[in-house]
Amino acid sequence: MNDENCPYRIERVTEKNFHDVVTVFRDVFNPNADETFLRKKYATDYLGVKYIGYLAYNDDYPIGYHGAIPFLLELQGTTQLAVQGCDAMTHPKHNGRGLFVYLGKKTEELIKQQGISMVYGWPNQKSSLCYFRKLKWTKTGTMRRYHIHVSTLPLSHASKISALTANAYTLYQRLILNRFRQTSNVFASSVIDDEHGGLHRNKDFFRYKRALGSDIYQIAGCKIWMKIDGALLIGDIERNSEANILKLLKALQRLCRLLGIQEIRFQCSPDCFLDKIFSRHYVSHDSWETGGKNFTDIIPLEKMQFTYGDLDTF
Structure with a gap:
């Protein structure tokens, strides 16, 4: 699937259409998903960047989403903006048509346009093939x-x-x-030590995380x-x-x-x-397997380590 033959309407996620992300989440993952929690999870105003991702619509109904949440990384005193890939999902009726990978590539284009250095994440068993083979993510380890x-x-x-x-x-x-x-x-x-980096945590970071519980x-x-x-x-x-x-x-x-x-x-x-x-x-x-992709070489992906709290759901 590409821009010329994509049969769906594609929109970047915004404050205005975020409820459609919730709709896809409920259709794919959890019919009782809490919209308030999801909105807080994507409320990264403290970094000056939010809503990295795209929605897909079929006849004006949201059926797919691929997104990422910004965080600051830290290595040897240097900080750099990166994003954690998360909540990539396609309605079951539209699986197998290449939409997952298409939205993933569009999201990566947006990440690069925003000057963000890296995407990383923890693909599940269903999505790992798409991430590591089709989106060319590099696997760096297993939590x-x-x-x-x-x-x-x-x-x-x-x-x-x-x-x-x-x-x-x-x-x-x-x-x-x-x-x-x-x-x-x-x-x-x-x-974080002399050899490894991790998420940069300050008051704003923990204020954001406290809102999630x-x-x-x-x-x-x-x-x-x-x-x-x-x-x-x-x-x-x-x-x-x-x-x-x-x-x-x-x-x-x-x-x-x-x-x-x-x-x-x-x-x-x-x-x-x-x-x-x-x-x-x-x-x-x-x-989970850990992986991702560098768009700059300021902080190498393979130098990053994580703990449970670094996951978007924590």
């Missing part, structure tokens, strides 16, 4: 996933029985977590970025000694028992700072 199981009553799941139980649990959770909420709510990515806490002498969504999800942990991080993980298990949460989850790039610590004490499993 490692850690699960720490906690024996406790499943209060977090029971809270979903009704609106009443959900509200009661949310209040209880807030009362517990507010004891640990950190006022100095910024810390650098734990993956995560926050920074001080627990057992460590700063931790986390959120609760059924499980306790660790976005990142500020660099500290291995002994202190292990104390933190024990404290998190006690916190989970108090909150009725049965699992702690963490994901990160292989051989990064936290992976080296976690791997000495817990079993890891392969998770």
Whole structure:
């Protein structure tokens, strides 16, 4: 498919047509998708760039979308704007016609026009062929996933029985977590060292991420970025000694028992700072493939590492 033979109407995503992105998301991924969450996820005004992507319409009905969310990368003191590819989707009735790749190429053209250095992301099993073979992404590794199981009553799941139980649990959770909420709510990515880069995190970055439900806490002498969504999800942990991080993980298990949460989850790039610590004490499993494409050579893709909080859904 190309511009000459494309049978669909193509529009760049804007504030005005963003609801159509939500429509495609509900048709393809989740009929109950929260429009407010999706709008917050794409609200990257703090970077001066937003709405990188294209919609496809068939008879004025949105049936496809390919987008990306801007973030700043940091390597050896240099920062550069990049985008995370995400929410690429085609309505099932229009699969197999080349629309996914066509919208992907148009989005990459827009990325280059905006002077953005790189696109990166974590393709799922269904889309990895399109990204790595047809869009010529380079695979740079596979994220490692850690699960720490906690024996406790499943209060977090029971809270979903009704609106009443959900509200009661949310209040209880807030009362517990507010004891640990950190006022100095910024810390650098734990993956960044002399050899590797990561996402550049400042107050604006964490303000954006807090709107999606995560926050920074001080627990057992460590700063931790986390959120609760059924499980306790660790976005990142500020660099500290291995002994202190292990104390933190024990404290998190006690916190989970108090909150009725049965699992702690963490994901990160292989051989990064936290992976080296976690791997000495817990079993890891392969998770998403990491890949992308450089449009400039300022920050090489292969130098980048990530943690769970760097994903667009965190």
